[in-house]
Amino acid sequence: MITLALSKGRIFDETLPLLKAAGIEVLENPDTSRKLILTTNQPGVRVLLVRATDVPTYVEHGGADLGVTGKDTLIEHGGQGLYQPLDLQIAQCRVSVAVRADFDYASAIRQGSRLKVATKYTAIAREFFASKGVHVDLIKLYGSMELAPLTGLADAIVDLVSTGNTLKANHLIEVERIMDISSRLVVNQAALKLKRAAIRPLLDAFSRAIAASETP
Ligand code: ATP
Ligand code: PRP
Numbered sequence: 001m002i003t004l005a006l007s008k009g010r011i012f013d014e015t016l017p018l019l020k021a022a023g024i025e026v027l028e029n030p031d032t033s034r035k036l037i038l039t040t041n042q043p044g045v046r047v048l049l050v051r052a053t054d055v056p057t058y059v060e061h062g063g064a065d066l067g068v069t070g071k072d073t074l075i076e077h078g079g080q081g082l083y084q085p086l087d088l089q090i091a092q093c094r095v096s097v098a099v100r101a102d103f104d105y106a107s108a109i110r111q112g113s114r115l116k117v118a119t120k121y122t123a124i125a126r127e128f129f130a131s132k133g134v135h136v137d138l139i140k141l142y143g144s145m146e147l148a149p150l151t152g153l154a155d156a157i158v159d160l161v162s163t164g165n166t167l168k169a170n171h172l173i174e175v176e177r178i179m180d181i182s183s184r185l186v187v188n189q190a191a192l193k194l195k196r197a198a199i200r201p202l203l204d205a206f207s208r209a210i211a212a213s214e215t216p
Contacts, residue, residue, distance in 0.1 A: 004064060005055045006049060011052065012030060014183070018205075021206070022202050023205070025041045026039075048064050055073065056079065065199065066186065066202075068088060068185055068186075078123075082187065087183075089183075093161060095121060096160075098159060098161070101173050105156065108155065109134060115134060115155045118139040125158040125178075139154055145159040147170075150172075156175075158178065
């Protein structure tokens with residue numbers, strides 16, 4: 001049996017075509033079922049539904065053999081004990097710094113002001129501002145980061161941006177792009193050795209599907 005950890009929503013939805021290319025079809029719909037362990041058309045493959053931020057933890061500790069997780073989540077987790085064989089090129093976005101449209105970020109940086117930065121991505125933010133030599137007070141949040149500059153909780157946020165619609169709807173502007181993000185396949189290192197015969201064909205099928213989706 002191989003167990004794949006996925007999070008509901010875009011990662012589940014965008015992984016389905018890759019699974020299909022490997023001949024795997026999930027037999028239950030997570031939007032209508034309350035089940036957390038989903039069966040597939042392959043008796044030897046099952047899918048666990050976990051919170052996006054918990055995927056690396058499940059795979060690290062062997063609760064799942066494989067998982068799909070954003071590079072953002074992986075950096076924050078640290079990636080210990082995980083083999084990262086493939087960039088699946090799904091759930092593409094970027095991590096950026098955003099501020100209120102009326103906040104002069106450039107001059108705050110120039111003047112060496114200490115910035116209050118709210119984010120779920122404290123490791124990424126700490127490393128980014130340290131590399132720029134900017135002093136920051138980080139405020140850890142778990143969601144709705146956009147509210148922080150609007151309420152005076154913070155001067156800036158570090159958050160995911162894709163279309164930019166969320167920033168725009170909250171009168172925020174993107175002032176720095178920190179890094180591009182996509183989702184990775186992560187594999188438990190022991191499982192890769194012990195279940196190689198089952199995992200290897202899956203990796204090969206995923207690689208072929210990614211290569212095919214890149215070809216114009
Ligand atoms: P949790 O439930 O643990 O708080 P989450 O709500 O961030 O996680 P999702 O919104 O499903 O979970 O995001 C999962 C991953 O998808 C993120 O880690 C990121 O890599 C990517 N992602 C998030 N938002 C977007 C977006 N707007 N466009 C493209 N990819 C995104
Ligand atoms: C993510 C992220 C941003 C938003 C950015 O949230 O935390 O708030 O997407 O995407 P945008 O630039 O396209 O607006 P969430 O997972 O809630 O996004 P969703 O509403 O697409 O699910």
